[in-house]
Amino acid sequence: MKFDSLKDGFSLPKAEEQVLAFWESNEVFKKAIAQAKDRPQFVFYEGPPTANGRPGIHHVISRTVKDLVCRYKAMQGFRVDRKAGWDTHGLPVEIEVEKKLKLDTKAKVIEYGVEKFNQACRESVFSYLKEWDEITKRIGYWLDLDDAYVTLTNDYIESVWHILKTLHDRDLIYKGHKTVPYCPRCGTALSSHEVAQGYEMVRDPSVFVKVKAADGDFSYLVWTTTPWTLPSNAALCMRADATYATVDHDGEKLVLAKALIGQVFDEEPSILEEHKGSDFVGRKYVPLFDFYQDKADEAFYVINAEFVTMEDGTGIVHIAPGFGADDYEVGKKHGLPVLQAIEPNGIFKKEAGGYAGTFIKDADKVITKDLKVDGKLFKKEIYEHNYPFCWRCDSPLIYIARESWYIETTKFRDQLIKNNNAINWHPDEIRTGRMLNWLENNVDWALSRERFWGTPLPIWICDNPACGKKRAVGSIEQLRAEGLDVPEDIDLHKPVIDRVKLKCECGGTMTRVPELIDVWFDSGSMPYAQWHYPFENKEVFESKYPADFISEAVDQTRGWFYSLLAISTMLFDREPFKNVIVLEFILDKEGKKMSKHKGNVVDPFETVAKYGADPVRWYLVSTSNPWLPTKFDHDGLAEVVRKFFDTLRNTYSFFALYANIDNIVERAHEAGQSIDVFLESKAGEADTFDRWIVSQYNSLVKDVTEGFDNYEITRPVRAIQHFVIEHLSNWYVRNNRRR
Numbered sequence: 001m002k003f004d005s006l007k008d009g010f011s012l013p014k015a016e017e018q019v020l021a022f023w024e025s026n027e028v029f030k031k032a033i034a035q036a037k038d039r040p041q042f043v044f045y046e047g048p049p050t051a052n053g054r055p056g057i058h059h060v061i062s063r064t065v066k067d068l069v070c071r072y073k074a075m076q077g078f079r080v081d082r083k084a085g086w087d088t089h090g091l092p093v094e095i096e097v098e099k100k101l102k103l104d105t106k107a108k109v110i111e112y113g114v115e116k117f118n119q120a121c122r123e124s125v126f127s128y129l130k131e132w133d134e135i136t137k138r139i140g141y142w143l144d145l146d147d148a149y150v151t152l153t154n155d156y157i158e159s160v161w162h163i164l165k166t167l168h169d170r171d172l173i174y175k176g177h178k179t180v181p182y183c184p185r186c187g188t189a190l191s192s193h194e195v196a197q198g199y200e201m202v203r204d205p206s207v208f209v210k211v212k213a214a215d216g217d218f219s220y221l222v223w224t225t226t227p228w229t230l231p232s233n234a235a236l237c238m239r240a241d242a243t244y245a246t247v248d249h250d251g252e253k254l255v256l257a258k259a260l261i262g263q264v265f266d267e268e269p270s271i272l273e274e275h276k277g278s279d280f281v282g283r284k285y286v287p288l289f290d291f292y293q294d295k296a297d298e299a300f301y302v303i304n305a306e307f308v309t310m311e312d313g314t315g316i317v318h319i320a321p322g323f324g325a326d327d328y329e330v331g332k333k334h335g336l337p338v339l340q341a342i343e344p345n346g347i348f349k350k351e352a353g354g355y356a357g358t359f360i361k362d363a364d365k366v367i368t369k370d371l372k373v374d375g376k377l378f379k380k381e382i383y384e385h386n387y388p389f390c391w392r393c394d395s396p397l398i399y400i401a402r403e404s405w406y407i408e409t410t411k412f413r414d415q416l417i418k419n420n421n422a423i424n425w426h427p428d429e430i431r432t433g434r435m436l437n438w439l440e441n442n443v444d445w446a447l448s449r450e451r452f453w454g455t456p457l458p459i460w461i462c463d464n465p466a467c468g469k470k471r472a473v474g475s476i477e478q479l480r481a482e483g484l485d486v487p488e489d490i491d492l493h494k495p496v497i498d499r500v501k502l503k504c505e506c507g508g509t510m511t512r513v514p515e516l517i518d519v520w521f522d523s524g525s526m527p528y529a530q531w532h533y534p535f536e537n538k539e540v541f542e543s544k545y546p547a548d549f550i551s552e553a554v555d556q557t558r559g560w561f562y563s564l565l566a567i568s569t570m571l572f573d574r575e576p577f578k579n580v581i582v583l584e585f586i587l588d589k590e591g592k593k594m595s596k597h598k599g600n601v602v603d604p605f606e607t608v609a610k611y612g613a614d615p616v617r618w619y620l621v622s623t624s625n626p627w628l629p630t631k632f633d634h635d636g637l638a639e640v641v642r643k644f645f646d647t648l649r650n651t652y653s654f655f656a657l658y659a660n661i662d663n664i665v666e667r668a669h670e671a672g673q674s675i676d677v678f679l680e681s682k683a684g685e686a687d688t689f690d691r692w693i694v695s696q697y698n699s700l701v702k703d704v705t706e707g708f709d710n711y712e713i714t715r716p717v718r719a720i721q722h723f724v725i726e727h728l729s730n731w732y733v734r735n736n737r738r739r
Contacts, residue, residue, distance in 0.1 A: 135605065173459070285301070
């Protein structure tokens, strides 16, 4: 028996495959966990991905960071259970199924049949499970895939229901009529943390329109970046303490904020009069469109509000209470009607005349053209600004007044901030910046979704309007005890659960509300639902809460990280995890975001097959700190192989060559000693170089330990790389070849 020289014909990817085959055939991961069963625990939570899409290179870095920390803690003597998880509900799944079935609207899903559609969703959620398992194993990420939690199971849903009932019974869940961000394509409201993930810079039409006063020979000059909301206008709004000027422009009298005259006109017009915004309150104007003439007594007059700014536009804001949070609140204050010329799907209603059947963004150009023809358009421009898009289907969102179910998270603002500060964030500026800003401006969680595939909101309401009692169901046992004709093999999804009626105290029946819940509530419930808590595994849950460590990408700050924190704070008033490494995105070598249509996506399977998993993992964590953007460059990856892995291999091969010449393995075996003990017994007195390399090695151990203890990844990895290349190869081996 001899040392393998790793020289001729050596392939790192093939060597890795041999190691993986050994691990699998000998159940090394399971044995490692079993051996550690009595050790102190280091608790890790796996963020659940959705397996109906192929894994990408960004999943490799997140799984690498998780694996590094978990292996390090296991090497330190901890038991590190690594339970996998799958997120199986919500729009990500529905949209993929809609594409497959060619159902491009919500109405077509209903026509197709909710039961058949949800069955297709259930079948699709693991479309790429084989690929996920393959990349997980191929990159050496030790994860318990055989005992994964799955969000679609009755056990998981039941735990989520228990949480929702707890919150409902504490009067923290309510139904409110508010302006919500709404996806017209998906046909459902979104929560604020979902909206935060989908902003993009866009160029929208910006129009300045002349709204004729009903009681004077002038027009109000109004500015808006959403022409499609003008048909739903109910009022004009000015700032009470601002000065407004009546100017003469080509024989027309126009009113606008004096401070903005220079921005609106190329050449400053002459000022005829000046008044405060408060002087215009209550004055009527002629609406731009005649769709809502029956509302003339309630609408179409000037109001004041402090949110009107003097930074852009004209200082006169058009108010459409049906769209926009500020508009809705000021409209409610003044008793304005909520006019909505469009359906929630973004299509104009029949009452909108010639715009009927047109999508809002397509209507912008038509409305602008009509205003010009009617002599009501002063000018148009292009306005570049951040606008929210649906985080899954990329449709532009609209802000529309609708009834939705909310969780009163604003009651917990101080506790959320306190618990956020108890977490060790890497980098810390997420805690003090992005996350703190989010929590300080916290709004109530928009919980309900008007969709099909997801966890149903477990609230039943009495069918008798005179009673109207509400009841939350928190378990299958309660459902059976209080329900009528509950199937033995009940599926808690729609439409089966919608058929279950409850007995009401008034003697009548109760029907479940039709909504589902935000999928982020599903994933944020994983610390409890992965163990079917509190119905079983109570001690297991208590021993594994909170987590010692989690890691996901920066977009999860307002996604999974927030949902974990919010639910944990509301239930137990404590942080759900102690340490988190926040990962930035992987970009292409030019620093651009990767996307399929740009053709700059890196295939992790091909990359690992070519270079090996270890070089890919090493490259991803050594190039830059995980919380900084990583530019992925195949040339850089090849350089890592050449400089580090080839150096390491050549150093070992140099040792193996002479160890084999001296028959070290056989001589150690004959002496009844391990190889390291035998080598130590044959070594001579340490010289200066020996003492130096041992000193450098011990310094390396110290630096790497300190780094990983502080959840730093890149610094210790680079320290190892520097030690191997400079100290070990370039200095120690090179200067001791003859020895």
